[in-house]
Amino acid sequence: MKPSKEKILEVKKLTMDFGGLRAIDSFDLDICDKEIVALIGPNGAGKTTFFNCITGIYKPASGDIVINKNGKKERINGVRPNLITEKGFARTFQNIRLFGNMTVLENVMIGRHCRSKSSVAGAILRNKASIQEEKDIVNFSYNILKKIGLQNSVNELANNLPYGDQRRLEIARALATEPFLLLLDEPAAGMNPNETAELADLIKRIRDEEGISILLIEHDMKLVMKLSELIFVVDYGKKIAQGTPEEIKVNPNVIKAYLGEETNA
Amino acid sequence: MxxxxxxxxxxxxxxxxxxxxxxxxxxxxxxxxxxxxxxxxxxxxxxxxxxxxxxxxxxxxxxxxxxxxxxxKSEDSTGILQTFSEKITSEKKIYIPIIIAAAVFVIAFPFIFSMYNTNIMITALIYVMLGLGLNIVVGISGHLFLGYAAFYAAGAYTYALLNHHFDISFWFALPIGAAIGAVIGILLGFPVLRLKGDYLAIVTLGFGEIVRLILENWNDFSFGPSGIANIPRPPLFNLKLSLSEAIVYLYFIMVVLCIFTVFIIRRLEDSRIGRALVALREDETACQAMGIDKTKIKLTAFALGTTWAGMGGVLFAAKTTFVNPSSFTIWESIMVLCIVVLGGMGSIVGVIIGAMILILLPEYLRAFSEYRMIIFGIVLVLMMIFRPGGIVTSVRKNYKFELESK
Amino acid sequence: MDYFLELFLGGLTRGSIYALIALGYTMVYGIIQLINFAHGEIYMIGAFTALIAASVLTFAGLNQLAIIVIAALAAIIYSAAYGYTIEKIAYKPLRNAPRLSVLISAIGMSLFLQNYVLLAQTSNFLPFPELIPEFEFLKPYSHIIRPSELFICITTAVIMLLLTFLIKFTKIGKAMRAAAQDKTMAMLLGIDVNLVISVTFIVGSATAAIGGVLIASHIGQINFYMGFIAGIKAFVAAVLGGIGSIPGAVLGSLILGWTESFFTGYISSDYEDAFAFLFLVLILIFRPSGILGKKEY
Known part of the structure; x- marks a missing residue:
């Protein structure tokens, strides 16, 4: 399947400061429809900061973040995170942030929050519409869990899941918001090779079956090289390279900055 | 060896x-x-x-x-009453007779016991309502509120003042008191939106004290420390009720309202809004990243919680027929907090048990009532260290999918 | 003008007392990010211990100076001991628990200590002996400043200097600052974090005790409830100045002291206690990190 070349996210000259420190320095990045893009770079290079900027947790100092949905362009700098999620971004977190004392299913059901609308009154009165909506939420969420392969632990507390399952549950929860772009922050961190391979399949499947574009921060180079169509390399907040896995592998800047010690991996 | x-x-x-x-x-x-x-x-x-x-x-x-x-031991150990209560709620054969027995007891209570006991039970039921309300804010959505008495006061003064100036009756004052509780909850909510944990606790504590000081000092409005007397008990149509009849009547009003509260809160818990409240407690950032409007849901939590305080206040005024600022000190707030913490944060049954223990025990063990506050203090510390979940730990709803998973 | 000066000095005195208590809040918060709700009670226990010691010593017929010194020492030692014990019982087992739990535990501790003193001693106001002697040279200004006020301000200044020295230049002070920055890292570098926390509680409690003795002697009476409002106000002062910052605590305390003093002096004393809270709400809305605080809340 060849990704169509329509851009869904354009980031131009994004800059973010913390006090005097420039965490991201006029960074450009585009993502096309149904594309898997990776953002790599050494620790502290500004990858997670970049995520936080485009998902609205931080308000960038300057630059543009523009989403392009159904031919309509919209600048989303400084829009609140929940609205960005409503517009169709969904993310996971580097250090898993599940709702630990809620069940697996409930975690996914939270993802449906912004796609449903029953209010306090609806909850109390339980009119037809809200009952139906609740049913839809449950079924939708359950189906996602089935796809992800967590259908056997729907009623377990998220805290009690094994580590790899927690990572997958975060993805399931993000998918429940029906995004067109899924942002994964080190999804393979702490996974063993088996789990990583499964994760790679899952990510591919999400793109192929759901048609969701994916932006991925990852340190596992094997995974990155295997999955991504396009790689951006960031160091000290600046983009130092961009290209296909093959290009990145041989890019001298990248080797110098980052892959130097890992080229033989 | x-x-x-x-x-x-x-x-x-x-x-x-x-x-x-x-x-x-x-x-x-x-x-x-x-x-x-x-x-x-x-x-x-x-x-x-x-x-x-x-x-x-x-x-x-x-x-x-x-x-x-x-x-x-790991954290998820089940409670003393946990397995027990689970069994009760899961098996119809067991819980239906229990509910019937409880209902009979509740209905017969004022006729078996004296007026004095009925009065105490009314107080306990008011605290059940307050506890359930505070539980929404503290237990479910995880915001430590120390100024709950302010909303309670707002409700009580709403009825007292409306009745004093405009002769408004209990039944009109009840929803108004609840609405005022909710409105003040939202108004307080705006400035404290960014706060969590300790800061929120102190600010709400401060808010509670400011409200009390206003009630004490603004004589033209609230009649100062001397308070407002002669507040009528709830009327039953146009019947003239004797004192004991009025108390029995209020008792039943209280029972019905508590059932109403439980009913509403149960429905809320098991809804889109209720889940969002819990998510807010668990992780605010993730909550927002999942598309939940933090501001809106926080204000909803406050309003849902303080509504019951407003309503409880109206009932308190109707019960004592007299309100003054000294009924709404910080200790009142801490008392309700104790109920929630002891009973089990987030658990409805827990809060009801907590209120019964903390209100009825000191009433009936007079010798013990002197030591009530010191014991509350010890209870708070020990509960936090050894049983942070309370007597009855809250459990999440189970969903069943046998049919589909085959 | 005299009236203004009187209020100014009154505010300074108040502020000094708040500062002595606020230090404990700020130091503890700096290290374990906890509002030690029981801190006000430590201050109250300090005052009670001093009163009891002074009464016993008077009974034994010691001279004035010996009474002052021993009573003050007893207050400091006992408050420090209480601070240490409270930390061990109510906070240490909760080191890894959610913030809400620790906070509730702290409130419970505060409730316990108040009622402990209430039951073991009395619920009435107790007259507190005037420990601070009259100064001859102050007589002509007695309408403006009382000797106890002067004494309080000077003592506070000295204690602040000592504390600054302790934190800036001693080994334990450096360990305290390190632990405040990053507990885990400090632990990895071989700092005994539990010891540091204990020392913080001890030092904070001792300064609060001094505040308790001074204010009791200044006002002339104490009761079991005195720590509650004073504690909360001192906390507000600490937040106002920027919690975690020691100069901030002093600055915040003085601002609060003056505001209260001038407001009650010129306008009305009805809402004296409401100020602290009003301040708190305003700061937290407009500058949550406080005047001198750097840390982003």
Whole structure:
């Protein structure tokens, strides 16, 4: 399947400061429809900061973040995170942030929050519409869990899941918001090779079956090289390279900055 | 092997002796010496020192045992009443008779027991309502509120003032009081939106104190410390009720309203809004990243919680027929917090049990009522260390998918 | 003008007392990010211990100076001991628990200590002996400043200097600052974090005790409830100045002291206690990190 070349996210000259420190320095990045893009770079290079900027947790100092949905362009700098999620971004977190004392299913059901609308009154009165909506939420969420392969632990507390399952549950929860772009922050961190391979399949499947574009921060180079169509390399907040896995592998800047010690991996 | 055990035993005894000596030293001035500055005499109470020594010697063993047990077990241990209550709620054969028995008892209560007891039960039920309300804010959505008494006061004064100036009756005042509770909850919510944890606790505590100070000092509005008297009890159509009839009537109103509260909160819990509230407690950032409007849901939590305080206030005014600022001190807020914490944060049954224990026990054990506050203090500390989930830990709803998963 | 000066000095005195208590909040918060709700009670226990010690010593017929010194020392030692014990019982087992739990535990401790003193001693106000002597040279200004006020301000200044020295230049002070920055890292570098926390509680409690003795002697009466409002106000002062910052605590305390003093002096004393809270809400809305605080809340 060849990704169509329509851009869904354009980031131009994004800059973010913390006090005097420039965490991201006029960074450009585009993502096309149904594309898997990776953002790599050494620790502290500004990858997670970049995520936080485009998902609205931080308000960038300057630059543009523009989403392009159904031919309509919209600048989303400084829009609140929940609205960005409503517009169709969904993310996971580097250090898993599940709702630990809620069940697996409930975690996914939270993802449906912004796609449903029953209010306090609806909850109390339980009119037809809200009952139906609740049913839809449950079924939708359950189906996602089935796809992800967590259908056997729907009623377990998220805290009690094994580590790899927690990572997958975060993805399931993000998918429940029906995004067109899924942002994964080190999804393979702490996974063993088996789990990583499964994760790679899952990510591919999400793109192929759901048609969701994916932006991925990852340190596992094997995974990155295997999955991504396009790689951006960031160091000290600046983009130092961009290209296909093959290009990145041989890019001298990248080797110098980052892959130097890992080229033989 | 044996030497090992005896060595650890001797070690334990040594530790406990030190602990006992330390506490004897620590409590010496306050517990042993009592100064009567008026008659200029000093009373020495050496017997207290002995009690402290012996008590802390024994308690230190228990303390160490509990702490080591606490460190070993994982957090998700089920509660004392947990397995029990689960069984009750899961099996119809068991819970239907229990509900029927409880209903019979509740209905018969005012006819079996004296007016005095019925009155106490009304108070307990008011606290059940307050506890359930605060539980939404503290237990479900995880915001420590220390100014709950302010909303309670708002409700009570709403009825008192509306009745005093405009002769508005109880039944009109009840929803108005609830609405005012909600509105003030939202108004307080805006400035404290960014706050969590300790800061929120202190600000709400401050808010509670400001409200009390206003009630005490703004004589034209609230009649100051002398308060407002002669507030009518709830009327039943146009019937003239005797005092005891009025109390029985109020008792039943209270029972119905508590059932109503439980009903509403249960429905809320098991809804899109309820889940969002819990998510907010668990992780605010993730909550927002999942598309939940933090501002909106926080204000919803406050309003949902303070509504019940407003309603409880109206009921309190109707019960005592008199309100003044001294009924709405910080201790009232802490008392409701105790109920929620003891009973089990987030658990409806827990809060009801908590309110019954904390209100009825001190009432009926008069000798004990002097020690009520000190025991509350101990309960708060010990519960947090050994059973942070409370007597009844809240459980999440189970969903069943057998049909689909095949 | 005299009236203004009187209020100014009154505010300074108040502020000094708040500062002595606020230090404990700020130091503890700096290290374990906890509002030690029981801190106000430590201050109250300090005052009670001093009263009891002074009464016993008067009974034994010691001279004035010996009474002052021993009573103050007793207050400091006992408050420090209480601070240490409270930390061990109510906070240490909760080191890894959610913030809400620790906070509730702290409230419970505060409730316990108040009622402990209430039951073991009395619920009435107790007259507190005037420990601070009259100064001859102050006589002509007695309408403006009382000797106890002067004494309080000077003592506070000295204690602040000592504390600054302790934190800036001693080994334990450096360990305290390190632990405040990053507890885990400090632990890895071989700092005994539990010891540091204990020392913080001890030092904070001792300064609060001094505040308790001074204010009791200044006002002339104490009761079991005195720590509650004073504690909360001192906390507000600490937040106002920027919690975690020691100069901030002093600055915040003085601002609060003056505001209260001038407001009650010129306008009305009805809402004296409401100020602290109003301040708190305003700061937290407009500058949550406080005047001198750097840390982003």
């Amino acid at each position: 044996t030497t090992d055990i005896s060595a650890s035993k001797i070690d334990g005894i040594k530790k406990s002796v030190y602990t006992a000596l330390w506490f004897m030293f620590l409590t010496f001035p306050i517990m042993v010496i009592k100064v009567n500055t008026i008659d200029n005499i000093i009373i020495w109470r050496w017997e207290n020192m002995f009690f402290i020594g012996a008590g802390s010697f024994i308690l230190s063993f228990i303390w160490r045992y509990m702490i080591s047990k606490n460190e070993m």
